Amino acid sequence: MIYTVTLNPSVDYVVQVDDFQLGTLNRTRRNEVYPGGKGINVSRVLNRLSIPSTALGFIGGFTGQYIETILQKEGVRTDFVTTDGLTRINIKLKSEKETEINGEGMEIPSEKVDAFFQKIDKLQRDDLLVIAGSAPRSLPKDLYEKVAELARKKGVKLVVDVSGSPLSQLVTYSPFFMKPNHHELGELFQREITNVAEAVHCGQQLIEQGVEHLVISMAEQGALYLNREGVWKATVPKGTVKNSVGAGDSLVAGFIGTLAKTNDVMAAFRFGVASGSATAFSEDLCKREDVEALLPEVQIAKL
Ligand SMILES: Nc1ncnc2c1ncn2[C@@H]1O[C@H](COP(=O)(O)OP(=O)(O)OP(=O)(O)O)[C@@H](O)[C@H]1O
Numbered sequence: 001m002i003y004t005v006t007l008n009p010s011v012d013y014v015v016q017v018d019d020f021q022l023g024t025l026n027r028t029r030r031n032e033v034y035p036g037g038k039g040i041n042v043s044r045v046l047n048r049l050s051i052p053s054t055a056l057g058f059i060g061g062f063t064g065q066y067i068e069t070i071l072q073k074e075g076v077r078t079d080f081v082t083t084d085g086l087t088r089i090n091i092k093l094k095s096e097k098e099t100e101i102n103g104e105g106m107e108i109p110s111e112k113v114d115a116f117f118q119k120i121d122k123l124q125r126d127d128l129l130v131i132a133g134s135a136p137r138s139l140p141k142d143l144y145e146k147v148a149e150l151a152r153k154k155g156v157k158l159v160v161d162v163s164g165s166p167l168s169q170l171v172t173y174s175p176f177f178m179k180p181n182h183h184e185l186g187e188l189f190q191r192e193i194t195n196v197a198e199a200v201h202c203g204q205q206l207i208e209q210g211v212e213h214l215v216i217s218m219a220e221q222g223a224l225y226l227n228r229e230g231v232w233k234a235t236v237p238k239g240t241v242k243n244s245v246g247a248g249d250s251l252v253a254g255f256i257g258t259l260a261k262t263n264d265v266m267a268a269f270r271f272g273v274a275s276g277s278a279t280a281f282s283e284d285l286c287k288r289e290d291v292e293a294l295l296p297e298v299q300i301a302k303l
């Protein structure tokens with residue numbers, strides 16, 4: 001079974017404003033609302049690929065209720081801890097450029113954290129636990145590590161899509177799968193990654209440290225897959241980007257979902273990349289038919 005953890009879910013308020021101006025009244029041409037947060041996006045995409053998962057994390061207030069209602073309507077299983085706070089609203093402003101304003105998240109009291117750990121404690125050996133996105137500032141700094149520690153004790157496989165210091169903490173738990181983008185990878189190694197050779201060099205160190213499957217995404221510049229046997233590079237399909245929010249999460253879902261179904265890493269890599277691009281070319285997250293249509297455009301070569 002696949003479980004996704006979103007410690008800091010969000011309602012994503014996506015607004016299109018033509019010629020956005022700071023410091024004045026702007027009016028939207030289009031606005032939409034989606035349940036958001038990285039783990040939640042992974043669960044939604046898995047569901048569209050007919051792969052069941054359970055979404056875990058903390059929700060609160062009318063925004064939290066909205067997320068749960070939509071997920072359940074779509075058929076995603078949820079097992080959130082409900083708090084008295086209010087799930088954040090993240091603004092995704094589309095104008096000449098994409099601008100994001102993400103909330104810091106709500107206060108989560110310690111008894112709610114205990115309730116969350118009780119849910120993690122129910123996972124079984126060989127379950128996949130996807131840890132994705134930021135943590136609200138109120139949570140203890142070592143919370144991700146504690147989740148990873150419990151997962152390790154239970155023989156649960158970790159999938160990691162976080163950035164900053166949680167990434168450097170979690171990498172030491174030999175994740176089954178990790179998907180940093182090249183900026184996150186650079187931050188982890190405290191250097192700038194400007195080309196494929198540099199990305200491969202850092203990626204190989206992660207494989208040596210015990211990461212089993214690693215994808216390094218580089219947006220429209222392609223993606224790399226590394227394991228103990230080698231390094232592969234995929235081209236990404238060309239298209240018009242409508243909304244890149246959730247592209248990385250879609251890659252994660254496409255990869256782990258296909259791997260769980262077929263046990264074929266190259267099929268998983270191809271499907272993951274096509275899923276990321278299909279989301280980038282859609283208003284919301286990708287649909288299965290859009291992903292399948294892009295598969296022939298993903299060319300994979302061993303380096
Ligand atoms: N401009 C683009 N054109 C085609 N595909 C894209 C584009 N941007 C993203 N993608 C697809 O999405 C995948 C993930 O994108 P990216 O490397 O930006 O990850 P990310 O930074 O984790 O994404 P995000 O945080 O926006 O969800 C890429 O590997 C690619 O398949």
Ligand SMILES: O=P(O)(O)OC[C@@]1(O)O[C@H](CO)[C@@H](O)[C@@H]1O
Pocket residue numbers: 008010012035036037038041090100102132133134135245246247248249
């Ligand atoms: O603030 P975080 O947790 O780092 O990222 C949250 C977020 O930007 O990530 C998702 C896209 O990947 C969005 O649905 C959501 O708003």
